[in-house]
């Protein structure tokens with residue numbers, strides 16, 4: 001078992017350019033989208049709670065020998081490359097995948113604090129106004145997604161748009177792990193703002209962590225979001241029986257709070273509560289990320 005990530009180590013930031021920005025999806029993402037798009041390589045939230053179990057930390061190609069959470073590479077030409085690739089990838093996706101569906105982002109936070117300085121994601125969103133995908137799924141852990149609300153509203157007029165905001169639990173802390181980068185209540189408030197602007201907004205409880213008050217949590221989600229996705233690390237982390245997550249400190253921290261939360265039956269219990277507050281609007285794991293609810 002590894003130690004919790006260091007929280008105060010310096011973040012190394014170095015911009016880079018890429019030859020391609022639209023990656024044709026494979027593996028579990030294939031049923032969700034035709035392409036993923038990462039405006040950044042690396043993620044400064046890797047040192048916060050979500051980074052402890054983050055699936056991306058196992059991707060050696062992305063890490064290139066660096067610790068997860070220690071580096072950030074804004075892709076300075078992301079928007080220009082998107083504009084260059086979009087028409088060809090749209091033709092391919094409509095032919096081969098039934099639509100040009102972009103997931104932004106599967107391997108980084110699209111709105112890290114450094115987005116204000118580098119604007120890599122915002123530039124891509126602007127480029128999408130000119131070359132819209134058929135479907136855009138914005139996946140974020142950050143309440144600062146609301147800074148781009150007006151741009152997202154304009155994009156919703158050009159393509160089908162869903163904003164997924166990750167809120168793994170109602171708990172402010174999961175000791176002894178690092179705190180989340182933002183409080184759950186702030187992310188839920190961000191969802192409310194987007195939804196009030198007419199943007200389809202989904203709360204992704206991913207990975208599902210022990211919830212202190214499930215009734216109140218899902219009641220609140222039903223007020224601020226159009227749907228909820230429950231994604232347990234078993235079946236959700238891309239490894240048999242959650243083996244990847246079992247190698248991280250997340251498992252012991254979950255078990256210390258609620259030993260039942262590390263079994264898949266916990267997800268089923270939470271699903272039953274969620275379904276009372278969001279009937280027909282509960283998605284499970286990859287089906288939920290794909291927008292298929294029950």
Ligand code: SF4
Nearest residue numbers: 043045046050054109
């Ligand atoms: S924000 Fe997303 S990509 Fe970044 S560490 Fe958290 S889970 Fe991983």
